[in-house]
Amino acid sequence: MLSRAFGALILAAFAAAQFDQIPLANPSHFTLWTSTIALGFDLNLDALRLVQFSLDAEPEWLTEREKLQAKAMGRDFMDITDTPFLGSSKKPSFSYPAPNSTIVRDVLPHLSTAEPRANLEHFTSYYTRYYNSDPGKASSEWLYAKILAYTELASEEQKPLISVESLKHPWKQNSIIIRIAPLAALQSDPITIVGAHIDSINHANPFLRAPGAGDDGSGTVTILEAYRGLLVAGYIPVSPLEFHFYAGEEGGLLGSQAIASSYENAEKVVRGMIQFDMTAFHKAGTREEIAVITNENQIDDALTEFLVLVIRTIRYDKKKWFHDLSMTSGTVDIPLVRDVYPGPPGPSSDHASWKKAGYPTSHTLEGQFKNSNSHIHGVEDRIDITPEFSFDHALHFSKLAVAFAIELSSY
Numbered sequence: 269m270l271s272r273a274f275g276a277l278i279l280a281a282f283a284a285a286q287f288d289q290i291p292l293a294n295p296s297h298f299t300l301w302t303s304t305i306a307l308g309f310d311l312n313l314d315a316l317r318l319v320q321f322s323l324d325a326e327p328e329w330l331t332e333r334e335k336l337q338a339k340a341m342g343r344d345f346m347d348i349t350d351t352p353f354l355g356s357s358k359k360p361s362f363s364y365p366a367p368n369s370t371i372v373r374d375v376l377p378h379l380s381t382a383e384p385r386a387n388l389e390h391f392t393s394y395y396t397r398y399y400n401s402d403p404g405k406a407s408s409e410w411l412y413a414k415i416l417a418y419t420e421l422a423s424e425e426q427k428p429l430i431s432v433e434s435l436k437h438p439w440k441q442n443s444i445i446i447r448i449a450p451l452a453a454l455q456s457d458p459i460t461i462v463g464a465h466i467d468s469i470n471h472a473n474p475f476l477r478a479p480g481a482g483d484d485g486s487g488t489v490t491i492l493e494a495y496r497g498l499l500v501a502g503y504i505p506v507s508p509l510e511f512h513f514y515a516g517e518e519g520g521l522l523g524s525q526a527i528a529s530s531y532e533n534a535e536k537v538v539r540g541m542i543q544f545d546m547t548a549f550h551k552a553g554t555r556e557e558i559a560v561i562t563n564e565n566q567i568d569d570a571l572t573e574f575l576v577l578v579i580r581t582i583r584y585d586k587k588k589w590f591h592d593l594s595m596t597s598g599t600v601d602i603p604l605v606r607d608v609y610p611g612p613p614g615p616s617s618d619h620a621s622w623k624k625a626g627y628p629t630s631h632t633l634e635g636q637f638k639n640s641n642s643h644i645h646g647v648e649d650r651i652d653i654t655p656e657f658s659f660d661h662a663l664h665f666s667k668l669a670v671a672f673a674i675e676l677s678s679y
Contacts, residue, residue: 308402309475310440318349319520322613323565323624327352335520340471344614346621347520350438351529359626362458362539364574367581367675375501375670381659383496384489384666387414388651391488392479397441397468399516399523405440408466408515412444415492419446421499429504435527441467441515443523446495448677449508458539459508459531460676462669463524463618464488465517465545471645481651483644484617486548486634488513490662494669505677507539514618517545524618528625538627540571540676543619544669548662549634549641552655558664559607559633566609566620568628575630578671579604602664607636632665 313333320327321338327348330338338345348354390410394403412434419430428451435443444466449457464487468480479485495511516522531538550556558579561567609616619629634640641657643649651657 308405308440309398310400311474317347317520318352320346320348320615323615323620324613336474339469339518343612344609344616345520346525346615346624347522348525350522351525354525354529354532354621355624355626357532357535357626360537362570362628364540364570364676365679367574367578367671369671369674369678371503371678372671372674375497375503375674376667378497378500379493379663379666379670381663384493384662385651385659387489387492388481388485391485392481392650394479396470396474396476396478397466397480397485398470398474398478399441399467399519400439402440404467404515405442408434408442408444408513411466411488411492411513412442415444415446415495418492418496418499421496423499423502426499426502426504435523437515437523437526439516439519439522441523443515443527444513445527446511447508448498448505448510450504450506453508455534456537457507458537459510460505460539460673461510461512461541461622462491462494462673463512463514463541463543464491465514465523465618467515467518467523468649469518469645470647477647478645479647479650480644481649481653481657482546482549482634482641483649484517484545486546486662487544487665490544490547490665491669493663493666494673497666497670498673503674505674506679507677509673509677512618517618521615521618521621524621525624528621528627531627532625538622540568540574540672541619541622541627541629542575542669542672543617543629543631544665545617545631546634546641546644547632547665548651548657548659549639550656550658550661551635551639554635554639556602556661557605557635558602558668559605559635559637561609561616561631561633562606563608563613563616565613566616566623567630568623571628571630574675575632575672576604576606578675579668582667582671605636607633609637632668634661634665
């Protein structure tokens, strides 16, 4: 009997021989796939799925094969098969005070690049983190264990406030939710959500290697570092604060839709959600930036303007509590830029699930879209493919995650 490791090598070699010479946007190679369970991949290519290519578009029935074709050709979508009624109830709107929390300065010195680097080195060692594969499942189990290990850093005052839940789905990979809430928190208390997705995909062929360093291993370790920093600093929120690690984003925002739907059904209130998807790439020869995404169909205007104020406070308020940012490795003294995803108005990442549900959302990117990581969705999405992959750059986003979390959960 072939070992799994040896079998994986054979499969990769066979797939490479079949598909390496076929352009990415050419769907003809998809016809070579068969519905199979191979090497831990549970993928029925003939299964029908209900897909929506924008929040305003009429849903379409596609096979799983056609979904993968669309993904390979750069089309964003939501697979709404399991959540067709998401957004069916009205949600409250919010206004946001100017950023003023002095607690942020106590957390930032605890952030580093060492932990994200070590975590991402392991996270990208999985053959793939495809959401319906055994390696994808194993990667979420490792992340859950890592989160539990970090949670041991919590103070005795913090520990009773923290819960960590690994959420099972109809597919193999689990999503993870960290919740930090005051003991007296009510069901109706508004929640602050900081999110990233944990799965990866190879667009040429989902059976091939997909280390997913940039998309979205970078976002995963970015918000994980923010969580660790908050624990070490002893932060206790006034209102519930959650960190979400979503499974199945590459399959059509599956994990985030499932969670947003469960929150909607439970009538939970969300004060604001931010998605960190790709945080570590700084293109050579370009200005280092934090990009704030402003596509109207994906974000909440009021929350996005609040996010802009948070970034500007971090950047410019050096005479007050951010004067000591030099204590951390790197600096957040980089400009912000407003940017939009080009092309059709498709749902680009998990914030779109919360937007569809009617909750206020925001999203940042590692730089302008035109300057973002071009190595994603393939075997080259590694931390060592280019010096442009920068943990110092990602650290800016960990700091932003901390600031966003504290500013919204401290009242």
